[in-house]
Amino acid sequence: MMFMGSIVNGLTIIGGGLLGLILHSISDHAKDTVTKSLGLGTFALGIQMALQTKSFIVMVISLCLGGLIGEWLHIEDGMNHLGLMLEQRFARGNQHFAEGFVTATLIAVIGAMGILGAIQAGVSGDNTTLYTKSVMDGFMAIMLTASLGVGVIFSALPVIIYQGTITLFASFLVQFVPKALMTNALREIGAVGGLMILGIGLNLMGITKIRISNLLPGLLVLVAILTGQYFL
Template sequence: MILFGSLVNGIAIVAGSLMGSILRNISEQMKDTVTKGIGLGVLVLGIQMAFKTSSFIVILISLCLGAMIGEAAGIEDKMNDFGLKLERKYAKPGSNFAEGFVTATLIFLIGSMGIIGAIESGVAKNHQTLLTKAVMDGFMSIMLTATFGVGVLFSAVPVFLYQGAIALLASVLMRYIPSELLDLLMDEISAIGGLMILAISLNIMGLTKIRVSNYLPGIIILIGIVTVQFFM
């Protein structure tokens, strides 16, 4: 079953969110401490990923061009609007529903682990990477839900659709991509994802308010640049 790993990942996020909702009554001081702890953990993860690049110039160009496209398209605003629509339907006004949905979605989507795991599921029906990610995301969703609320639970939907789509495409397309190019792409995607995760960690800790969603087109631009360079 090609989608098994993606399905388990989504279920883990839902289960973690339900457990996290039980912890919503903890003190604000504890929530603040837990939130900053999550931010520190995400910070370290982002740093580790960012160092995988072999060409920081390409990463920087992709990130900046992606930001221009993302700002023009209003990706961050649209994600927030979608989160607010869900909030009006499923949560109390004035809650952190939208922030929780967007933050959790970005944390669970950005990075090479989900991409690599989805590719492994599609090409070899090997779900080990996605199952490992499911455990990590499950524990992360407990803490995020305790801090931001039930909006985190709804991030399971884009995570499943995103990883499932990659797995299905990989089952058809990856047989035509050279293994050397695939390895290179995974390292560079991990690096640009690491920079975005660094930005998320700063947002979580309340140090900045970076519109991280608007950098997402940079991943597509990076794939294009690296692929062109590989065949030149």
Template sequence: MILLGSLINGLAIVLGSLLGAVLRNISEQMKETVTKGIGLGVLVLGIQMAFKTSSFIVILISLCVGAMVGEGVGIEDKMNVFGLELEKRYAKPGSNFAEGFITAALIFLIGSMGIIGAIESGVANNHQTLFTKAVMDGFMSIMLTATLGVGVLFSAVPVFLYQGIIAVAASILMRYIPKELLDVLMEELSAIGGLMILGIGLNIMGITKIRVSNYLPGIPILILIVTVLFYF
């Protein structure tokens, strides 16, 4: 079953969010300390991933051009509007539903683990990587929900769709992509994803407020540049 890994990942986020909702009565001091701990872990993960690049110039160009596209389209604003619409339907007024949805979705979506795991699911029907990611996301969703609210639960939907689409596409398209190109793409995608995750970590720590969503167009731009360089 190609979508098994994506399904388990989504269910882990739902279960973790439900448990986090039960733990909402834990002290604010504990929430803050654990959240900052998650932020530190996300920072380290982002740094580790960012160093995997073999062409920093390509990463920088992709990130900057992607930021221009993202700011022009207003991806961050649209995600906020979407989260606020969900908040009107499912959350109490004044809650931080939108922040929880967006923060969790970005943390769970960005990174090579989900991409590589989805590709493995689609190409080899191997779900081990996504199962591992499910464990990580499940534990992180507990604290994110306890801190940011029920909006985290709804991030399971884009996670399932995103990874599921990659898995299905991989099962069809990967047979036409040379292994050498695929290896380079995974390396550079990991690096640009690491920089975005680093921004998320800084946001969680409260150090700054980076509109990370607006960098997302940098991913397809990176794929295009790497592919062109590979063939030419």
């Protein structure tokens, strides 16, 4: 079921939020340990996906050109700015419910992993990336609910709608792509996405700070390269 990843993602946010209400407070040391543990797991998943590629040259070119486009378009800055505007609009007045809802929604929605995972689910029915994201969002919900309250739990709804919409759109587009091209594209999209996920893992562990969202155009560059190779 192609929507299963988005549904599970929403359920883990709800489950994590309910657990967060019970725990009330979590120490900074515990938060740091959990975050870095998630980073290690994400790092391992990224390596596994990246090694599926049949052309490292195409993968690197796509990522680099996509990064240039993303930096030119300031995608990461735009997402951060949108997040700040929404938080100021809905979380003003120190309203903890709204603050928890908006903060959790932004963390779960604005990022490369949700977009990539939703596309994979729609194109191939593979929910692996969304399942991994679900685990991360579940722990995020525990920590946020412990400090911001029940509003965090309600962020599950926009997450399901957002990712489900991308999945549905991707499943529609795949019908118009030749089977041979789609098979090759799926493998390479997974590989390029794996490098992005690897970068997310590095960020979570605090090793570096890669602007992952600015790399998203690399997926479009990759599709363009593979399409050109197929028809030429």
